[in-house]
Amino acid sequence: MEGALIARDRVGVQDFVLLDSHTSETAFLNNLRKRYQENLIYTYIGTLLVSVNPYKELDIYTVTQMQLYRGVNFFELPPHLYAIADNAYRVMCSEYNNHFILISGESGAGKTEASKKILQYYAVTCPTTEQLQIVRDRLLLSNPVLEAFGNAKTLRNDNSSRFGKYMDIQFDFKGEPVGGHILSYLIEKSRVVHQNHGERNFHIFYQLLEGGDKDLLCWLGLERNPQKYAYLIQGRCAKVFSINDKNDWKIVRKAFSIIDFTEKDIEHLFGIVASVLHLGNIQFEEDSNGHAIIRDGTQIKWISKLLGVHLSILQEALTHRKIEARSEEVLSPLNVDLAFYARDAVAKAIYGRTFTWLVNKINSSLANKDSTRKTVIGLLDIYGFEVLDTNSFEQFCINYCNEKLQQLLIEMTLKAEQEEYELEGIEWEPIPYFNNKIICDLVEQKHKGIISILDEECLRPGEATDLSFLEKLEEKVGDHAHFVTRKLADQKTRKSIDWVDFRLLHYAGEVTYCAVGFLEKNNDLLYRNLKEVLCNSKNGIIRDCFLLSELDNRRRPETVATQFKNSLMSLIEILMSKEPSYVRCIKPNENKEPGKFDDYLIRHQVKYLGLMEHLRVRRAGFAYRRKYELFLQRYKSLCPATWPHWHGPAAEGVERLIKHIGYKPEEYKLGRTKIFIRFPKTLFATEDAFEFRKHLLVSRLQAKYKGCLGKREYKKKREAAIKLEACWRGALARKEAKKRTWAVQIIRKFINGFINRKKPLCPENMEFVRLVQYNYLMKLRDHIPKNVLDKSWLQPPSILEETSEMLQKICIRSLVRKYCRGVTAERKVQLQQKVVASAIFRGKKEGYLQSINQPFMDTRLMTLNVAINLARLCSQTGGTWNPSWDRDP
Ligand SMILES: Nc1ncnc2c1ncn2[C@@H]1O[C@H](COP(=O)(O)OP(=O)(O)OP(=O)(O)O)[C@@H](O)[C@H]1O
Numbered sequence: 031m032e033g034a035l036i037a038r039d040r041v042g043v044q045d046f047v048l049l050d051s052h053t054s055e056t057a058f059l060n061n062l063r064k065r066y067q068e069n070l071i072y073t074y075i076g077t078l079l080v081s082v083n084p085y086k087e088l089d090i091y092t093v094t095q096m097q098l099y100r101g102v103n104f105f106e107l108p109p110h111l112y113a114i115a116d117n118a119y120r121v122m123c124s125e126y127n128n129h130f131i132l133i134s135g136e137s138g139a140g141k142t143e144a145s146k147k148i149l150q151y152y153a154v155t156c157p158t159t160e161q162l163q164i165v166r167d168r169l170l171l172s173n174p175v176l177e178a179f180g181n182a183k184t185l186r187n188d189n190s191s192r193f194g195k196y197m198d199i200q201f202d203f204k205g206e207p208v209g210g211h212i213l214s215y216l217i218e219k220s221r222v223v224h225q226n227h228g229e230r231n232f233h234i235f236y237q238l239l240e241g242g243d244k245d246l247l248c249w250l251g252l253e254r255n256p257q258k259y260a261y262l263i264q265g266r267c268a269k270v271f272s273i274n275d276k277n278d279w280k281i282v283r284k285a286f287s288i289i290d291f292t293e294k295d296i297e298h299l300f301g302i303v304a305s306v307l308h309l310g311n312i313q314f315e316e317d318s319n320g321h322a323i324i325r326d327g328t329q330i331k332w333i334s335k336l337l338g339v340h341l342s343i344l345q346e347a348l349t350h351r352k353i354e355a356r357s358e359e360v361l362s363p364l365n366v367d368l369a370f371y372a373r374d375a376v377a378k379a380i381y382g383r384t385f386t387w388l389v390n391k392i393n394s395s396l397a398n399k400d401s402t403r404k405t406v407i408g409l410l411d412i413y414g415f416e417v418l419d420t421n422s423f424e425q426f427c428i429n430y431c432n433e434k435l436q437q438l439l440i441e442m443t444l445k446a447e448q449e450e451y452e453l454e455g456i457e458w459e460p461i462p463y464f465n466n467k468i469i470c471d472l473v474e475q476k477h478k479g480i481i482s483i484l485d486e487e488c489l490r491p492g493e494a495t496d497l498s499f500l501e502k503l504e505e506k507v508g509d510h511a512h513f514v515t516r517k518l519a520d521q522k523t524r525k526s527i528d529w530v531d532f533r534l535l536h537y538a539g540e541v542t543y544c545a546v547g548f549l550e551k552n553n554d555l556l557y558r559n560l561k562e563v564l565c566n567s568k569n570g571i572i573r574d575c576f577l578l579s580e581l582d583n584r585r586r587p588e589t590v591a592t593q594f595k596n597s598l599m600s601l602i603e604i605l606m607s608k609e610p611s612y613v614r615c616i617k618p619n620e621n622k623e624p625g626k627f628d629d630y631l632i633r634h635q636v637k638y639l640g641l642m643e644h645l646r647v648r649r650a651g652f653a654y655r656r657k658y659e660l661f662l663q664r665y666k667s668l669c670p671a672t673w674p675h676w677h678g679p680a681a682e683g684v685e686r687l688i689k690h691i692g693y694k695p696e697e698y699k700l701g702r703t704k705i706f707i708r709f710p711k712t713l714f715a716t717e718d719a720f721e722f723r724k725h726l727l728v729s730r731l732q733a734k735y736k737g738c739l740g741k742r743e744y745k746k747k748r749e750a751a752i753k754l755e756a757c758w759r760g761a762l763a764r765k766e767a768k769k770r771t772w773a774v775q776i777i778r779k780f781i782n783g784f785i786n787r788k789k790p791l792c793p794e795n796m797e798f799v800r801l802v803q804y805n806y807l808m809k810l811r812d813h814i815p816k817n818v819l820d821k822s823w824l825q826p827p828s829i830l831e832e833t834s835e836m837l838q839k840i841c842i843r844s845l846v847r848k849y850c851r852g853v854t855a856e857r858k859v860q861l862q863q864k865v866v867a868s869a870i871f872r873g874k875k876e877g878y879l880q881s882i883n884q885p886f887m888d889t890r891l892m893t894l895n896v897a898i899n900l901a902r903l904c905s906q907t908g909g910t911w912n913p914s915w916d917r918d919p
Contacts, residue, residue, distance in 0.1 A: 039105060041062055041065055041070055042060070042061040042062075042064035042070075042073075043073075043710075044073060044074060044108060045074040045075065045109075046061065046074065046080070046108055046641075047059060047074075047075060047076055047645065047648050047649050047653045048077045048643050048653060048713065048714075049645075049710065050710055050711060050721060052645055052646070052653075052710075053642070055627070055633060055636060055637075055642060057635065058641070059632060060634060060641065061242070061631065061635060062080070062082065062636075063072065063478045063629075064628050065374045066082050066627050067609070067617075068529070068615045068829050069084065069088055070108070070109075071083070071084050071863060072108070072109035072110055072111065073109055074109045075644055075645050076443075076648040077104070077117070077611060077612075077640065078443075078611075078612040078613075078648075078794075079109055079110075079111065079113075079114050079611075079612065079613045079614070080614050080641060081111070081135075081140060081144060081613055081614070081615045081616065082170075082615075082616045082618050082627075082632075083138065083139055083140040083615065083616065083617050083618055084618075084624060085618070085619075085622050085623060085624040085625075086624035086625075090435045091147055091150075095110075095112065095150075096112055096154050096155050097155070098112075098150055099112035099116050099151075100112075100116060100155045101116065101120065102116070102577075104116075104117045105190035105656075111147050111151070111613065112147075112148075112151050113146055114131060114148075114150045114613060115151045115152065115407075116155070117150065117611065118131060118407050118609070119155075119156070119205070119407065121203075121206075121609065122405050122407060122609075123201075123205045125708050127405065127608075127609055128405055128407070128408070128607065128609065129405075129406070129407045129408070129608050129609045129611065130407065130408035130409070130410060130604075130609075130610055130611070131148060131407065131408070131410070131606045131610075131611045131612060131613060132147075132412075132435065132438075132611070132612050132613070133145050133409065133410060133412070133593070133612075133613030133615060134412055134413075134432070134435060134438070134612075134615065135414040135614060135616060135617065135635070135639065136186075136414040136415060136416065136614075136615075136617055136635060137184060137186040137187050137190050137413065137414065137416070137617075138187035138622070139414060139615035139618045139635070140615040140617075141191070141615050142177075142181075142189070142411055142415070143175075143410045144241055144615060145195075145197070145409045145411040146434060148409060149173070149197075149199070150170070152207055152407075153169065153170055153207070155165050155206050155842055156205060156206060157204060157205060157206050157800070158206050158207065159206065160587045162206055162208060164288075165207060165209060165210070165396070165398075166207060167642065168210075168288060168290075168392075168395055168396055169207065170408035171284070171285035171288050171289060172197075172212065172289060172396065173392055174281045175277070175282055175283050175285045175286065175289065175388065175392065176212070176388070176389070177191070177233065178232070178233045178234040178237055178278065178282045178797060179212070179232055179233075179384075179385050179388055179449075179766075180192055180195075180217055180385060181233055182218075182221055182225075182230050182232045182244055183229060183230040183233075183265075183267065183270050184226075184229045185229060186254065186617075186620070187229050188270055189233075189271060189273070191376050191411065191413070192217060192218035192221060192232070193214050193216060193218065193385070194211070194214065194215030194216060194413055194431065195212065195409075195411045196211045196212070196213040196214075196408055196409070196410045196411075196412070196601060196604070197210060197213075197214070197408065197409045197410075197411075198210060198211045198212075198405050198407070199406060199408075199409070200398055200404040200405070200406050201404060201405050201406065201407070202402065202404060203402070203793060204459050208400075208404065209263055209397055209398030209404070210393075210396035210833040211394070211396060212389050212392060212393055213388045213396070213597075213601070214385070214386065215412065215431070215594070215597055215598075215601070216428075216597075217382055217385050218424060218553075219378040219379075219381060219382040220378065220424070220551070222306060222374075222378050223261060223310065223374040223377050223378060224264060225265035226264075227238050227264075227265055227266060228265055229265040229267070229269065230262070230265050230267060230268065231261055231262050231265075231681050233273070233278065233305055234282070235259070235261070235306075236262070236268060236273075236275045236281040237251060237276075237278050237282060237301060238252070238258050238277045238304070238586050239252075239253075239254050239255070239264055239273045239275075240254070240275035241254075241275060241277060241278070241279025241280060241283075241867060242300075243353060247350055248898055250300060250301065250304035250332075250336065251336070252304050252307065253479070253774065256310075259307045259310055259311060259743075260310040261306065261307060261310030261377070262307070263269075270386060270485065279740070284677065289391070289395045291391065294570065295391070295571070297632050298570050298571045299384070299388075299571060299573075301337065301426065302336070302337070302380055302384050302569065302572065303383075303570060305332070305336045305380065306377050306381055307585075308329040308330075308332045308336075308818055309329070309333060309335045309376060309377045310373075310377060311329045312326075312329045312348070312373055313325070313326065314349070314366045314369040314370060314373075314822035316365070316366050318759045319363070320365055321363035321365065322349045322364050322365055322366045322368070322369035323344060323349060324349065327345075328342075330348070336569070337380075337562070337564070337569045337572055337833060338567050338568025338569045338572075339566065339567050339580050341437075341564075342565075346361070346374075346559070347557070347560045347563045348369060348372055348373055348376070348560070349363060349369050350362060350371070350827060351363075351364055351365050351557050351559065352370070352557065352558050352559040352562075360502075361753070372557055372560060374842065375554075375556050375557070375560070376556065376560050376564075378554075379554075379556045379560075379564075380564065380572060383575035383576070384571055384572075384919070386575070387571050387574055387575050390588055406608075407604070408604070408608060410601075412435065412561050412799035413428045413431070413432075414429060414615070414635075414638075414639070415428070415429055415432045415434060415536070415538050415638040415639070416428045416429060417539070417541050420544050421541055421542060421543045421546075422543065422544055422547055423543075423547060423548050423551040423552065423591075423643065424536050424551075425541065426480075426543050427545065427570055427590075427594050428539075429534070429541055429593075430470075430474070430594075430598075431475065431479075431598055431858075432475045432536075432538070432596075432638075433466055433469050433537060434470055434598055436466055436537055436640050437465075437466050437467055438602055438610075439610070439640065439644065440463060440465065440466070440607055440614060440640070440647065443644060443647050443648065444461065445465070447461070447647065447648070447651060450655075451701075453701075453702065454701025454702050454703065454704055454706070455702050456468040456699050456701050459650070459792055461647050462520050462644060463643055463646060463647050463650075464537060466536075466537040468511070468512065469512050469534065469535070469536060469537060472507060472510050472512055472513060478506060478507070479507075480503060481507055481591045481592060481595055483502050483503055483507070484499060484548060484552050484589070484591055485497070485552070485589050485591065486502070487499040487502055487549060488549055488552050488553050488589050489586060489589075491633055494549060495549065495653075496530065496546050496547065496549055497530065497545070498517065500530065500532060500545045501548060501550060503515070503519060504517055507768060510746045512535040512536075513526060513533070513534060513535075514527065514532070514533040514535070515531065515532045515533070516529055516531065518789060526542070526548075527542060528544070528547050530544055530546050531545065532545060533543055537638075537640060537643075538638025538640065539637060539638055542544065542903050551590060552590050552591050553589060553590075554588045554589075554590045555750070561581060562578065562581060564576040565577065565580065567580045575805050580720045582696050596890070598770050600891075612879075616632055616636070616639070617631065617635065618631070618632060641643065644717050651706070651708075651817045652699070652706035653707060653710045654706070654707040654710070654713045655704045655705065655706045655707070655711065656682070656704060656705060657680075657703055657704050658681045658704065658705060659712070661684055661687075662676060662680050662683045662684050662687065664720070665691075665720055666683070667720070667724070667727055668690065668691055668720060669688075669690035669691070670685060670717070671684060671687075671690065672686060681703075684700070684705050685700065685719065688705070691716060691719065691896060693712065696713045697709060698712065711852045715913050731862070764856070779797055779798065780798055780801070783795040783796070783798015783799065783801070784797070784798055786798070787799060787802070787828075787829065788828070788829075802827050802829065803829075803830060803841060805822070806826060806830055806834075809824060810834075810837070814841060815842075815845065817845060817849070818842070818845045818846050819908070830854070855899075864882075868882070
């Protein structure tokens with residue numbers, strides 16, 4: 031609930047106890063409308079769930095939704111059927127007790143849908159084993175079978191349940207669904223033989239004709255066309271747009287096989303369904319004596335075959351009545367009207383009892399054989415209060431049932447309230463409410479109640495009629511404040527009550543019942559000879575339904591109303607021993623239209639569903655109650671002493687908190703485990719303060735969160751950088767170490783090579799020698815003599831001495847060659863002359879050595895020639911010569 035306190039302006043309050051004007055029906059309707067228009071079909075009154083039929087598919091029944099509600103605190107999520115179902119289940123598991131969920135509302139309000147949804151919820155969310163899967167399937171598939179035989183199209187609902195249903199789902203100690211049991215109440219048998227305009231018979235008839243295969247129909251003596259059967263066409267709407275009989279037939283057939291029906295069972299079952307259709311087509315005619323006779327024997331032959339009864343005996347039983355006169359039995363012929371009555375009575379009886387057989391059959395397939403203790407959750411899908419234009423015996427029973435259930439609800443709610451107050455040590459404040467026990471007594475009291483009077487009339491000898499019954503009522507309960515007839519009414523009311531009517535002032539409003547047919551319906555008699563025929567049937571189901579022992583029992587069977595009263599008593603007993611949850615379904619409009627909220631219709635239902643009464647009871651004390659822990663958890667931020675954490679007991683924390691907020695003493699009470707807040711406005715003020723505070727907290731949280739995110743990001747980056755650095759350094763160090771290792775190896779090799787350098791080339795010195803050679807050659811390349819006069823030469827290492835010498839020679843030779851090539855012819859002559867001159871002057875001329883480098887000059891050449899000649903002369907004469915020469919290399 032807390033979740034949507036926030037959105038209350040738009041979607042209203044999720045819990046009616048939080049309405050300010052809780053006694054105002056208009057405020058109630060406004061809230062309901064506001065929510066309905068937002069597709070919020072569920073609203074709480076405390077723990078009671080109010081549901082408004084949306085008449086459209088809503089996206090709120092998905093498996094995800096189921097998981098959402100699973101195990102979550104009742105008030106934490108928006109109201110939902112699943113919350114009710116889950117709450118019952120959780121409490122059952124933890125406290126190991128039994129529960130029931132009572133679903134009520136008028137026809138078409140969504141009761142059956144709700145009960146199916148709850149069943150699906152358990153099927154999906156409860157733990158189970160593969161073995162139990164079959165139980166789960168049977169539980170789910172029991173629905174289509176019961177709906178086929180017990181539901182029909184009515185004016186108010188295309189799939190209206192024409193019986194009351196109570197289904198127990200049994201759970202073992204692990205919370206696994208292990209079995210189930212169904213009780214059915216008051217199936218509307220009259221529908222088998224009569225339907226109002228716009229209504230249909232039970233679905234199964236149409237499904238069989240539409241979906242049954244040719245061979246089956248042939249075997250049953252049926253034609254596919256429903257128009258051929260008198261029991262199917264009174265409503266003139268055998269075909270309904272919203273119903274797919276063919277498809278439904280398939281589902282029912284499949285369900286039969288899962289629910290353990292044998293082929294024989296199915297054969298007998300459809301034999302009965304077909305027999306009912308054949309019965310409806312039997313026509314009686316009057317013979318000359320005014321007695322009923324059957325002219326066309328076709329139908330009766332089929333019935334005799336399908337029910338396994340003797341043809342002539344059946345024919346006789348349908349047209350005669352056995353009367354016991356003294357100790358003799360006399361057959362008295364029936365007139366046509368009585369024959370039709372007998373025919374319809376058989377049809378109703380066999381259909382009604384077959385339905386009971388069906389429920390028993392389903393029960394035996396759902397039964398859990400192991401005897402360990404089980405806990406149960408019961409689902410009660412029962413007809414709501416009915417007010418039709420003409421209200422008959424059925425409406426009387428239905429409305430009586432609703433009175434009883436209303437009483438149960440009020441008692442249990444009051445009891446629960448009182449128990450809670452006692453448990454919490456809060457003083458009990460008496461709650462004023464309307465106790466409808468007075469109406470229940472009017473109906474059910476022994477000897478004095480309406481049912482007893484009706485039974486008396488049915489059983490007494492003599493000519494009892496519906497009118498004599500009415501007179502008896504006036505006589506015996508005429509002075510009751512909740513009973514009126516035309517005779518008893520005042521002038522004003524008299525006009526609205528017919529002479530055959532009586533009116534009851536139910537808790538939900540006035541209902542006028544037409545007494546016509548009460549006796550007949552209450553008696554529900556089947557002539558004895560017809561019963562005998564059925565008891566001797568060869569159809570196994572009919573034999574199970576009509577026991578021979580019934581014939582021996584001379585006591586009159588209980589009347590329908592008494593049977594119903596007794597079954598209701600035992601139902602109430604069953605319910606009283608369990609923990610209750612309630613779902614009240616509301617029908618929003620008469621046209622099955624989505625989104626249409628008919629104020630008048632809904633106001634009416636709010637009234638007769640007792641919602642205002644329930645709200646008054648829930649609100650009479652306190653509007654809101656919560657465990658201290660939950661209250662503190664939600665609102666602790668409103669008080670500095672409790673925020674962010676309260677370390678003491680929760681109750682003390684709450685006390686500090688509300689003192690800080692400023693609650694007045696009359697606004698609250700503190701129980702043992704819970705705080706009780708009297709007025710919704712107190713809670714809303716707290717909620718508003720919380721909202722405001724939340725915004726503050728949210729911005730703080732956001733800032734903190736952003737800071738945290740930033741820090742986290744920075745830390746991440748930093749760590750990444752450090753890691754990267756470490757990796758990089760490692761890589762560098764590894765590279766360095768590798769380099770060093772390599773260098774050491776090289777140096778080692780070098781030293782080794784140096785030590786062994788003198789040895790011939792071997793692996794130890796190979797590299798060193800090569801290196802030295804290489805280095806020497808490289809160096810030599812840079813120190814090669816540049817001309818022939820340059821006598822320098824790089825000193826070679828010892829291992830290259832020989833090579834060096836060779837290289838030097840090659841080099842000199844190359845230089846010389848180069849020099850020689852560069853010498854011109856003129857120069858060559860000059861040099862030759864110089865050689866000659868040298869030969870002449872070496873050692874003989876002073877300054878010879880200095881003149882070697884001097885080139886010859888042309889002027890001097892002449893002189894040289896002269897000199898040569900002179901020299902020759904001198905040499906011949908022994909004289910000396912000392913000319914100065916130009917330098918020349
Ligand atoms: N929660 C829902 N969501 C959608 N449609 C729904 C819902 N509940 C009911 N309906 C619609 O309303 C129709 C009538 O509902 P349902 O048969 O459950 O009514 P009921 O109260 O069981 O009536 P009756 O008393 O006649 O059996 C359904 O066939 C379905 O179309």
